[in-house]
Amino acid sequence: MTIDLFITCLNDAMFPRTGEATVKLLERLGHEVRFNEAQTCCGQMHFNSGYQEDALRLVRHFVETFRDAEVVVAPSGSCVGMVRDLYPRAAEWAGDEELLAEVNALAPRVFELSEFLVRHLGVEDVGAYYPHRVTYHQTCHAMRILRVGDAPLRLLRNVRGLKLAELPAVEQCCGFGGTFSVKNPETSTAMLADKVQSVLSTRAEACTAGDNSCLMHIGGGLSRLQAGTRTVHLAEILASTEAEVFA
């Protein structure tokens, strides 16, 4: 299958290895991977902060970029959630019928990586090797907007060498919430403190998730504590093999 990657602005600028891992993984599974260089950002940050007109520019840009894609896959539940759940709202509220029709045609073909692998391709064992104790954080948008369910866990359980440690209060938000972490830093920090404590209680070497925004938040807290536990994107674990350690 020919897969169009949506790498997301955060991954492009700050976590390129997640994108690289996604490419490796999908190619290893035998797919042709394309990266349309016209892509930028999904507009979630703007939309969620109340700048809906500005977000619309980015919605239109996304639609133009990926209009002809067979499927679009992104290593981010949050950005895919924006496309699938909120692009229709953005178009509706702007009263743009034409955009709404385009969005409705494109959005169902946009997938988060783990749901694409498990639900769409029917693959649960990607042949990965990662000999570490890992805990998995269920990110809110993947869980409640995309309903990816246990797709990431199914993938992780099939990673050779990996010991999966259950994260307490896994359904609780880490407190990132985009600009929420900047606009309400004290409340966000209180949420993060509990999440970090949960992560540390698992005695895992690494905390993984399908979204670098949440991991950036959790990792930022762990780093400030010099906790000795790191964060790693799910794609990087899945891309790792005995021959090539990615994460």
Add this chain to the structure above:
Amino acid sequence: MSAGGIVPRQSFQEAARVTLANAQMRRNLGHATTTIREKRLRAVSELPNWEELRDEGAALKDHVLANLGDYLLDLEASVKRRGGQVHWARDAAEARGIIADIAASHGAREVIKVKSITTDEIELNAGLAERGIHAIETDLAELIVQLAEDRPSHILVPAIHRNRAEIRELFRRKLGAEGLTDEPKQLAEAARLYLREKFLTTKVAVSGANFAVAESGTVCIVESEGNGRMCLTMPEVLISVMGLEKVLPTWQDMAVFLRLLPRSSTAERMNPYTSFWSGVTPGDGPREFHLVLLDNGRTDVLADEVGRQTLRCIRCSACLNVCPVYERAGGHAYGSVYPGPIGAILTPQLLHLEDKNANTLPWASSLCGACYDACPVKINIPEVLLYLRGKITEEKPLSAEAIAFKTAAWVMSEPHRFEGAIKLARMGQGPLVRNGAIHALPGMLGGWTESRDLPPIAAQSFREWWRKRPAPEMRGTDGDAQTSEGEPIAPQREDGVPL
């Protein structure tokens, strides 16, 4: 006017700074919400058709809202037919005036109250006090809040932020209950002794309402302590206040909500006391019944197509109990009698998006979506939050933040501008990066680094890596030669520890 009401005195951020520092409250709240969250999940999972029931509840409420005027007129006619009187209150002041006039016309010095969140919305106690009338709260938690001269912090459990030891102290001080332990039974008994005398001697009662049936003029409250039944039957005069949105067309509709409400709110299959009353009955119960229908901004919420779903709310408080923001910041941070996720959308709308403090509430959410999943009438709270953020932001086109977002949208709508910005940021971040992380950000973003580090912009962006990839036919099985860090891939961690 007293504390309470729906007008916050501070922004959410300012108020939360204070409440977050209260360690006792954090513990009390964390314990209480965790317990009720788990109980609710169990109670809900017992019903195989819970999702259909939610859909039914949402559809019924939407039907009522679409025909609200008609059903309210039906309700008014039915109540009158049963010998009751109906009063329409445009706003809080009008409602306070109506109730105080009725109480004063009976020479009341005291009134007893039950189920009073709507009366808190209109600041009834203070309004009555101005006329020399003392209001006595009879819900145990409301009584605790009143005796402590505190404010409610939860829709259903107003004293959720207090623990038993605090309550024992309060009862000792205010009710003269000596030798009290902090056993729940003893605490309840102390309150019971005090309240029983009030039930038997007070002539006027004020109640809220959970529902009202248009076809029969019947008002309903759902409660756990039995104080409601006392308030509704013992006094000579009963005044019930309800928001316009609480009307239901028929008795049949009640069945849906009596299944949705207790499981969502107290995680019970059915609450202990459900009371219905219709007008007046000679020789039984109150001799006078007044129903006050309160607008106070509701018709404006109704007029808004996206915001309207807020009025489906049946005040079960399920959204509060699952909200991670509420759990940490507590109800007082929202500055309104309606805290939590529902308060974050209801309060600013009731105030017509004109109050600068209330307008910070739509940002008091990480958009995790737990509230939407828990809501028994499927109010899409995250959607309304975003919608309100948009409406409020439109009003501030020239703020520094707005300019930053506009610039960012301009940059990101063109890939070459976006790439240029990444390169610029990479160069500019130099002085901020220490040991591979950013520990302090300037300006608007400084809130982040108060407690968190930030990784820097990568040495090589994904798109730069992509461009440098050899063509497919040149690639071996292990793909490209270099990672984004510019290092050959080797089996070791970034910190050099072999994996």
